[in-house]
Amino acid sequence: MGKNIKVAFKHVSKEYDLYQNKSDKIKGLFLPKSKQMQSFWALRDVNFNIYDGETVGLIGINGSGKSTISNIMSGVIPPTQGEVVINGETSLIAIAVGLKGPLTGYENVRLKLLMHGLKTSEIDALMPSIIDFADIGDFMNQPIKNYSSGMRSRLGFAISVHTNPDILVIDEALSVGDSTFYKKCVDKITEFKEAGRTIVFVSHSLGQMKGLCDRIIWMHYGQIREIGDAQEVADKYDEFVRWFNGQPKAYKKEYQDDYKRNQKLPQKVIYPNPNANRYRLGWLDKFMLTLLIILMIFFGYFVGTGRSVMDAFRVSENNQPVIVQTLKNV
Template identity: 45%
Template sequence: MAKTVILKNVTKTYSMYESKSEQLTDLLLPFKKKKGRKFDAIEGITFSVEEGDIVGLVGINGSGKSTLSNIIGGLTPASSGEVIVEGEVSVIAIKSGLSNNLTGKENIEFKCLLMGYSKEKIEEVMPAIIEFSELGDFINQPVKQYSSGMKAKLGFAISVTADPDVIVIDEALSVGDQTFTDKSLAKMMEYKKRGKTIFFVSHNTKQVENFCTKIAWIEGGHLREFGPTNTVMKNYRTFIRKYNKLSETEQKAFRDSLAAGRKHD
């Protein structure tokens, strides 16, 4: 099968500053020695995904899953390495890139315009998006009044209308009521049957196991393991059981040791 997404030695590095003045110095005096330390959110990630693969991105908080998903989705550029995505990609996330000052309906119009829809096309898809979102009269209220679950519903409803080739779902099914989650998963299963390529970020290991065909386990910004769901999730569950048996102090020490290895001058 043709490779749909290829990552070659992908790294994303951020600058960390102890004060605003350090940040301003680096911005205004680019030729001066940099003051901020570097932090590798992800480093040297390499794997390829075939058309129709459903890839779960797993790892404890702060591992780099969302950074990786944003790079695949084109929301964040990689600092180095190569990212090849064949086809149109859509990102479905909790925040969903919605404008708080616009109403739900205005956000639909705005995001559809960004997706290249004509005015006529927007009018055509508007009723289906509103119906799928289950927001009712709230569709005419400012998004700043929405709960995180309502935002996720709206963002999901808009994104699935685009019918992309590659879909990135970042915790968008972890909020809201179970009925909407089930409906959203059913929509994703429909895409799965149609051979769409999907990246699925979730802390719900049961969802990941039931839905995904492959797993990318990210730990401390590195790819610890990539392969079939049954193999990788067995190893990941063993790790999680051991991690959860640690005390809070021990868990923090483990996370701190991973973070320390990602910082450099």
């Protein structure tokens, strides 16, 4: 295993605002955050390194922060605090990620590969291999919105592994589909491992983790609980799950509520995100955005009513306007 760091999380935290309704979310774009606004910390002070050629698993119960880490790692969302270092090109494989419902399978393949910077000739060369790997037959001609979750996963996996990424992030993409497709995916992942690629694998399956991963990071309600050898951490996690499932229902609810309540507690900005200003709107940005929206609404309204006015009038031979119909739309 190489010692070059491919992925580094340095004191990374991720906060989400818990809006009560859509109007509050819209207000949050333009107005300062109120003291009454409740927040949720999906991650708190997460630190780890992933090395070149290493396969690392992320496990944890639902809501532990696994998908948040994979999304930050892939550049889908920014961290609230801390720093993320990625030395290479990442490709996220998750069910339907980046796939557009109204587009067909063929169109989605072309769109995603174009977004990865491939030329038309390169896409044409890869298309037969992607179609063969996805193995969804005539559904390649159908809109993605008509696909089952397994078919979406097949197509998404097929596209991502053909983009030849340095870092492959797989988020529950092997949890759907039949055993034949699973074997095909495992063979491809093994091929990537042998080629020295870095793989981050998110799953609830301990069997998959033990068979594919070198190390495992066990996430627990937004924080790292254990990190180490895959077999060792998987056994500890399995022991915890067995213990938890054996507890009374009232205790399990109290246990979960305590952790979720802790995730809503405020956190001081100890490790600021060095790129935070790139994502945050200042008061001038908010003012300009508000002005732009008002102008768009104003322009759209008068364009619509202007057409109605033009339809309502005609010019006579002596250039005098003559009303020819009622101005119903003005």
